[in-house]
Amino acid sequence: MDQVPGKKLQVDASTLEATYCQPCSHDGETLPAEAYCTVCKEFMCFNCISVHKKIRMTKSHTLLDKSSMPSTMQDLTNKEVSTKPCNIHPEECIKYFCPTHQTLNCGHCSVLDHQSCKQQIISEIAKAFKESQGYKAMKQVIVQLLEDIDACVSNVDENTKLVKDLGEREIAKIRNYRHQINKYFDEREQTLIDTIAEMKNMDEILLKSLKPKCDNIKTQVGEIKAKLAAQENNTSQLFIEAHISKNLLEGLQLRLAEIKKKNTIQQYQIRNDPATESLLRSRTGLGTFEKFDTSQSLGRRYKSSRKSTTQNEGERNTKTSDPTSNVQAVRDQNTTTSDPTTNIQAIGDIKATQSTKMFTANTVPEPPLNPSGSQTSAKPKQKTQNTVSNDLTSLKFTTAPDILVKPRSDTENCWMRDILLLSGDRLLLSDGSKGTLKLVDLKTSSLMTEVDVQGCPWGMCHIPGDMVAVSVTHSIQFLETRGKLILGKNIKVDNGCRGVGYHNGNLIISFESGKVQKIDMEGKGLNKMSNMSFKTPWYLKIVGDDQTAAIYVSDFTKFEITKLDMNLNILETFKNPALRLPIGITAVGNQLIICDWDSDNIMCLDLPSGKMTQLLGKEEGIVAPFCSCYSQQQNKLYVFLWTSGDADNYVKVYDTTPKLK
Numbered sequence: 001m002d003q004v005p006g007k008k009l010q011v012d013a014s015t016l017e018a019t020y021c022q023p024c025s026h027d028g029e030t031l032p033a034e035a036y037c038t039v040c041k042e043f044m045c046f047n048c049i050s051v052h053k054k055i056r057m058t059k060s061h062t063l064l065d066k067s068s069m070p071s072t073m074q075d076l077t078n079k080e081v082s083t084k085p086c087n088i089h090p091e092e093c094i095k096y097f098c099p100t101h102q103t104l105n106c107g108h109c110s111v112l113d114h115q116s117c118k119q120q121i122i123s124e125i126a127k128a129f130k131e132s133q134g135y136k137a138m139k140q141v142i143v144q145l146l147e148d149i150d151a152c153v154s155n156v157d158e159n160t161k162l163v164k165d166l167g168e169r170e171i172a173k174i175r176n177y178r179h180q181i182n183k184y185f186d187e188r189e190q191t192l193i194d195t196i197a198e199m200k201n202m203d204e205i206l207l208k209s210l211k212p213k214c215d216n217i218k219t220q221v222g223e224i225k226a227k228l229a230a231q232e233n234n235t236s237q238l239f240i241e242a243h244i245s246k247n248l249l250e251g252l253q254l255r256l257a258e259i260k261k262k263n264t265i266q267q268y269q270i271r272n273d274p275a276t277e278s279l280l281r282s283r284t285g286l287g288t289f290e291k292f293d294t295s296q297s298l299g300r301r302y303k304s305s306r307k308s309t310t311q312n313e314g315e316r317n318t319k320t321s322d323p324t325s326n327v328q329a330v331r332d333q334n335t336t337t338s339d340p341t342t343n344i345q346a347i348g349d350i351k352a353t354q355s356t357k358m359f360t361a362n363t364v365p366e367p368p369l370n371p372s373g374s375q376t377s378a379k380p381k382q383k384t385q386n387t388v389s390n391d392l393t394s395l396k397f398t399t400a401p402d403i404l405v406k407p408r409s410d411t412e413n414c415w416m417r418d419i420l421l422l423s424g425d426r427l428l429l430s431d432g433s434k435g436t437l438k439l440v441d442l443k444t445s446s447l448m449t450e451v452d453v454q455g456c457p458w459g460m461c462h463i464p465g466d467m468v469a470v471s472v473t474h475s476i477q478f479l480e481t482r483g484k485l486i487l488g489k490n491i492k493v494d495n496g497c498r499g500v501g502y503h504n505g506n507l508i509i510s511f512e513s514g515k516v517q518k519i520d521m522e523g524k525g526l527n528k529m530s531n532m533s534f535k536t537p538w539y540l541k542i543v544g545d546d547q548t549a550a551i552y553v554s555d556f557t558k559f560e561i562t563k564l565d566m567n568l569n570i571l572e573t574f575k576n577p578a579l580r581l582p583i584g585i586t587a588v589g590n591q592l593i594i595c596d597w598d599s600d601n602i603m604c605l606d607l608p609s610g611k612m613t614q615l616l617g618k619e620e621g622i623v624a625p626f627c628s629c630y631s632q633q634q635n636k637l638y639v640f641l642w643t644s645g646d647a648d649n650y651v652k653v654y655d656t657t658p659k660l661k
Contacts, residue, residue, distance in 0.1 A: 019073060021045035036069030038062045038095065038121070039107040043069070060111050082122055097122050170289075177286060192270065203265045210259050217252050217259075224248060266408070273401065390589045390632070392604045393613045395656040397620055397637060403445045405429060405438055406649035413648045416640040417458045418539075418584065419629045420468065422481050427629070427638060427651065430457035430470060437470065439485055440651065442634070451485045453477050459499040459510075459539060469507060471497040476507060476523070491523035499540035501551065503566060508551055510537040516553065516568055529568045534558065539627075543587045543607065552592060552607075554582040561585070561594065561605060574605055576612040584627030584640075595625035597642065602628065621652065 019033040022042040033043030037052060039061040044052060052058050064070075084094045084104075092106035096119040104122075105114055129135055224245045231238040279285060406414050415433040422428050425442040435456055439448045455473030463469050466482040474495040478488035496512035506526060510516045514535055517528040535557040542551055550571065551564040559579055563572040581598035592605040593615070600623050602616040616622045616639075626642040637654040641647050 019043050019069075019071070021048055023048045033069070034066065036064040038064060039092070043073075060108060062107055062110055095122055096120065097125065174286060181286075196268075199266050199268065206262065207265070210263055213255070213259055217256055220248070220252060271401070274399075390591075392588060392591050392593065392615060392630070393606075394659055395615075396659045397616055397654040397656055399621060400636070400653040400655045401445065402650035402652055403440060403442075404650055405431075405440060405447050407447065407450070410434065413644065413646065415642060415648060416627060417456075418460045419627050419638055419640055419651070420460045420462070421629050421631055421638075422468075423466070425634075426481075428460060428468060428481065428485075429640075429651075430460055432456045432458070437479065437485060449485060451479075451487060453487070454490075458497065461501045461542075463502045469500050469502060471500040471509060473497070476500060476509070491519075491521075493517075493519070493523065498538040499553070501540050501542040503542050503549055504546065508540060508542065508568075510534070510540050510553060512536065512538070516540070516551075516564070518566075518568060527568050529564075533570065534562070537562075538583060539585050541585050541587045541592065543590070543592075552585060552587070554585045554594065556581045556583055556597065561592065572610075574610055574612065576603070578614060579603060579612065583625070586627075586629050588630045588632065593628055593630060593637075595628055595639070597624050597626060600624060602639065616654070620654070623647070 021029070021031040021033050021044050024031045024045055024047075031045040034046050035044050035049050036042070037044060037058070040052075040058065044063075049063065052061065052063070082093050082095055086092045086094050086104075086106035086109060089106050089108040092108050094104045094106055096105040096107075096110050096114075097103070098105055098110075098114050098117045098119050100117045101114070103109075103114075105119065110119055227241050228238065228245065231241050405416075410433075412433050414431050417430045417432045419430075420428040422439075426448070427440040427442060429438040429440065431438055434452075435454075436450045436452055437457055438450050440446070441448045453470065453472050454477075455475065457477070458471045458473075460468055460470050463478070466480065467488070468479045468481050470477045470479055471493075472490075474493060474497065476491050476493055476497070478490070480486040480488055493509060494511055494513075494515070494517075497509050498512055499508075499510040501508040505521060507519050507521065508516065509519065514533065514537060515528060516534065516537060518526045520526060534553065534555045537553045537555050540551055540553045542549055544550055549566055551566065551568070553562045553564065555562060559575065559582065561574040561579075561582060562570060563574070565571055578599055578601060579594070579596055581596055582594050582603075583597045584595040586593045590607045592607065594603040594605060594612075596603055600618050601614050602622055602625055604613045604615045605611075606613070616625075616637075622639065622641075624641050624643050626640050628637060628639040630637050635656045637656060639652040639654070641652065
């Protein structure tokens with residue numbers, strides 16, 4: 001149909017620069033625009049505006065008057081149209097931005113919630129936003145976030161591999177640990193079986209040797225009997241044969257008595273090891289897991305990376321962290337793990353006269369001797385065992401298996417006069433019952449060897465060069481202890497010497513008579529105290545270095561401990577109602593361990609304060625304690641009793657651990 005002349009819309013450049021009512025233009029009319037609908041994006045005349053406000057579907061649309069509507073059609077043609085639907089009104093598109101509420105709105109939202117707000121048309125402000133610093137910063141955030149995500153993925157991959165490697169390594173360690181434990185118990189089982197076989201074989205050999213001897217005696221007695229029977233009709237000849245046979249019978253009786261004496265077998269039974277019993281009851285057998293703080297938090301690492309990038313905006317940090325650093329941190333912390341076999345303790349021992357092969361774990365070599373002859377407490381290069389507090393009163397004492405020190409050939413009970421800790425996990429014992437020095441291996445809990453001395457051995461002390469001085473009745477016997485026990489020179493002193501100590505090339509000796517004397521290493525007297533100062537000073541110990549060295553003497557009939565300087569001058573005495581018959585004393589740091597034979601107590605004297613405290617008593621199995629020593633490396637206390645019974649043949653052993661607070 002032909003258009004009416006003059007009414008046809010000519011869309012050219014001049015037309016786009018003007019404004020007219022667009023709904024009317026569809027009918028061929030060109031009427032001036034009086035308003036602009038922001039929803040329909042059309043210019044309207046007065047009539048169209050009136051209709052627009054009445055129609056239900058469009059009456060809520062926002063209309064801009066001449067003062068705020070676009071000035072030309074060209075402005076609308078160049079503007080980009082938003083197609084993003086509104087979350088609240090999906091049928092509407094987002095077209096406005098409210099700076100007050102910082103929200104994106106459609107036309108409905110604008111009418112309902114933002115009538116009083118001065119909103120901005122997104123299409124008008126979008127171009128400026130694209131060139132703004134805010135948009136540039138957002139793009140940088142996106143780039144950094146992508147880098148962080150890539151780094152996170154990389155580290156997740158690294159940690160995934162670490163988790164796998166860590167699990168495989170720890171499982172391998174557990175299985176290796178279990179293998180060592182199995183091997184250890186197999187060896188212990190075989191050792192015990194071999195010990196039984198050895199004792200059984202010895203008994204069988206002995207019994208087999210006795211039977212022919214009995215048969216031989218029986219044959220000889222039968223011959224005597226036959227000779228006497230043959231002469232019963234001839235009394236004179238019978239008398240002669242009887243007289244001859246009498247001496248023979250007496251000899252045969254003695255031989256039979258010897259056979260009866262030897263006809264004894266070794267009685268023994270397995271005694272379960274308390275440490276193994278404790279292990280069987282433990283819920284942490286083989287070990288537990290300790291978690292390490294290896295600073296592997298991904299967030300922490302990425303935050304650090306983000307901070308570095310922010311400080312160097314626009315530049316990429318060339319110093320990236322080593323991705324294996326976290327793995328190495330775990331490895332470094334695991335390199336100090338101690339040998340798992342050090343947690344295994346002895347499976348048991350046999351309290352028999354046979355020296356039994358034993359194994360004791362967690363053994364640490366004793367420290368070297370200092371120039372004064374006493375043991376130093378120098379720290380080892382690598383600590384292989386946790387040591388407990390030097391304060392003896394803060395320790396808990398737990399009974400451990402006793403050590404048998406009486407050989408099976410001995411008929412008398414031991415009477416240990418002193419006990420000394422040697423290097424190489426050994427104990428030196430002076431046994432007054434037979435006049436011997438005994439050497440005990442603490443690794444196997446067995447008697448190694450014995451050495452006879454001329455007299456009754458009593459006190460002992462270290463001297464430089466792996467040597468020991470022993471007071472023996474009326475002399476001082478020197479003994480080399482580096483390997484086997486080798487007797488050295490012997491210097492004569494007055495009779496009845498008891499305690500002995502070494503300091504700076506001299507010996508301090510106490511005597512049963514009450515005298516205390518200082519001599520040189522050749523036996524020349526240097527100084528001595530009057531016999532009236534003490535009554536029975538059986539034991540003494542030298543405590544301290546060159547500047548603070550002092551002598552401590554126990555006098556069991558004066559019920560006190562006396563402190564002397566190195567010139568034998570009395571400095572101080574220590575008494576306590578619980579101290580009734582103090583016998584053996586030993587020094588541990590600035591404390592003395594005192595065996596009180598009468599009260600059945602082991603006391604601790606703190607030398608700086610003079611305070612005396614009970615460490616052990618009858619409740620812990622202490623009866624008539626005579627002498628003791630303490631190993632700070634093994635955390636063990638060794639005690640000898642003098643009960644005139646079977647208990648005298650054993651070293652009592654106590655493990656020490658810190659008391660719970």
